Amino acid sequence: MxxxxxxxxxxxxxxxxxxxxxxxxxxxxxxxxxxxxxxxxxxxAGVLRGVRGVIHWPALGYEVEVSLRVTLDKTQPRAFDEFIAAAREVPEVLEIQTFLGQVDVRLSVIARDMPHYQRIYRERLLTLPHIADIEGLMHVARLKAEETLPL
Missing domain, CATH: 1.10.10.10 (Winged helix-like DNA-binding domain superfamily/Winged helix DNA-binding domain)
Known part of the structure; x- marks a missing residue:
């Protein structure tokens, strides 16, 4: 091509x-x-999908990044659809990925500081539907973040 x-x-x-x-x-x-x-x-052909502005969110005061690994209650037939639809409504959720395996979904979440993250976690994330288990991984450092392809 x-x-x-x-x-x-x-x-x-x-x-x-x-x-x-x-x-x-x-x-x-x-x-x-x-x-x-x-x-x-x-x-x-869909190879180029657009040009976007990349904002360095720590420059805007968002200092905390957390990766949440979520296992859903798969006994509910619409668990994935309903969880993802609700997670998309949380502005601090930057990325949603789905997986096959023990972990069903990973959310990348940003917050200004730990108290702000705790509010987001308690008020917005824990209220998302169909969560069977959730594990948070605190981001320490981004050692490589490439979006360019080796062409």
Whole structure:
């Protein structure tokens, strides 16, 4: 599906998505019209899903990150759907992942400080439906956080 030119464009694009298109074309070794045409094709194919602003949430005062591993009561037929729908409504839940195995769901939660996290945990998270077990893992350090692909 992707040829060497597409990979080269994507490699440069993901390294610096704010670069002007003329400079991106130069870096990728293509003309501006070729770049525009290929980017449009990559968007239509679902390879490029958009450009987003990444906010460093500690700079906004969110100093605590917790990963919650949740096991759901799977005797309830709609446990996954109802739990996930409710978890999406908690603004401090940044990420929801589902798994096969003992842990069904992982939530990534941020808070300003520990008292704020305790309020979120008691008032919002423990009230989520169908929780059979929940385990919190306090985030200490992010040693690698890459979103770029090795193209």
């Amino acid at each position: 992707l040829d060497d030119t597409d990979r080269r464009i994507l490699r440069h694009y993901q390294a610096d998505p704010e670069v002007p298109l003329s400079e991106l074309a130069e870096r990728a070794g293509v003309t501006g019209s070729t770049l525009t045409r290929r980017l449009e094709r990559l968007r239509e």
